Amino acid sequence: MSEVAATIEQRVIGAAWGANGYTTVQEVDELSRRLELRPGQLLLDVGTGRGWPGLYLAARTGCAVVGTDMPLDALRSSSARASREGLTGRAGVVAASGGEQPFLAESFDAIIHTDVLC
Amino acid sequence: MTAGQARRAASAQAAPPSRGAHGFTTITVTPGLSPAARRRARRSGPRAVTARADHGRLLDTAGFVDIEEFDVTSAFLATARTWIEQYEDHTGELAALEPAGAFEARQRERRVQLAAIEDDLLRHGLFSARVDPSLRRPTRRSSTVSLLSGDGDREASYGGRLPSCM
Numbered sequence: 534m535s536e537v538a539a540t541i542e543q544r545v546i547g548a549a550w551g552a553n554g555y556t557t558v559q560e561v562d563e564l565s566r567r568l569e570l571r572p573g574q575l576l577l578d579v580g581t582g583r584g585w586p587g588l589y590l591a592a593r594t595g596c597a598v599v600g601t602d603m604p605l606d607a608l609r610s611s612s613a614r615a616s617r618e619g620l621t622g623r624a625g626v627v628a629a630s631g632g633e634q635p636f637l638a639e640s641f642d643a644i645i646h647t648d649v650l651c
Numbered sequence: 652m653t654a655g656q657a658r659r660a661a662s663a664q665a666a667p668p669s670r671g672a673h674g675f676t677t678i679t680v681t682p683g684l685s686p687a688a689r690r691r692a693r694r695s696g697p698r699a700v701t702a703r704a705d706h707g708r709l710l711d712t713a714g715f716v717d718i719e720e721f722d723v724t725s726a727f728l729a730t731a732r733t734w735i736e737q738y739e740d741h742t743g744e745l746a747a748l749e750p751a752g753a754f755e756a757r758q759r760e761r762r763v764q765l766a767a768i769e770d771d772l773l774r775h776g777l778f779s780a781r782v783d784p785s786l787r788r789p790t791r792r793s794s795t796v797s798l799l800s801g802d803g804d805r806e807a808s809y810g811g812r813l814p815s816c817m
Contacts, residue, residue: 535748537741537744538745541738544733544737545730545734545737546730555727555730555731555734555775556775557726557730559726560676560723560777563721563777564676564779567719567779568673568779569670569672639671642671642672643671643672643673643674644672644673644674644675646675646676648676648677648678649677650675650677650699651677651678651679651697
């Protein structure tokens with residue numbers, strides 16, 4: 534992520550985690566509270582792009598996260614960000630479309646997606 | 652019972668049930684619009700906003716419980732404005748990163764969407780729900796993620812380390 538993009542994102546949604554939509558940090562924090570995310574929980578972030586909000590939630594709550602999306606460049610960016618944030622081992626990515634998640638049922642404690650259905 | 656099914660059954664017996672929590676945000680067309688206003692909303696919003704979806708009802712139909720919906724449109728309006736303002740402030744740097752005309756085209760799209768939000772044609776909702784506890788069954792622990800292979804019978808488990816499958 535370029536410095537200018539990070540600056541813009543910080544001013545718009547309150548954090549710089551590779552978001553380009555309309556869900557703010559406050560809204561993700563509210564979702565986190567409702568999902569009761571904490572260490573030991575496994576979260577699926579559908580449509581994660583470059584890692585928002587899954588990586589943010591993993592860093593903030595201690596949960597583990599698997600992010601899925603289609604653009605490979607974005608997923609590579611997410612993996613790199615996970616490494617920089619010290620989340621290796623708690624954060625992974627899988628290339629998959631929203632309607633074809635390749636996981637067995639009930640593999641995750643919680644599922645999140647932000648501005649994906651639209 | 653196949654070997655894969657037996658492994659899953661054995662693992663399932665040892666693990667607590669997943670919590671089945673679901674949370675999301677999405678942009679929707681404001682309900683109750685005239686046909687003309689609805690058409691304008693669909694032209695102005697993201698691609699899939701054209702779907703006629705009452706997300707609360709969909710969650711209920713799918714068996715979720717404890718469904719809660721919150722209107723976060725006021726924040727949506729502020730965020731949409733700020734994206735446009737910030738991109739305007741950095742036009743020179745950002746336009747240079749994209750093909751000629753692409754940045755300007757997207758700014759126009761953002762302004763069209765902003766106008767629709769200002770006219771209460773588009774809304775932003777935050778939803779949370781849970782799988783009905785009576786429908787949940789014991790499953791594997793969250794330290795592993797099992798991927799479906801093509802035939803659905805075999806699986807690749809990444810015990811202790813999450814996958815980076817690309």
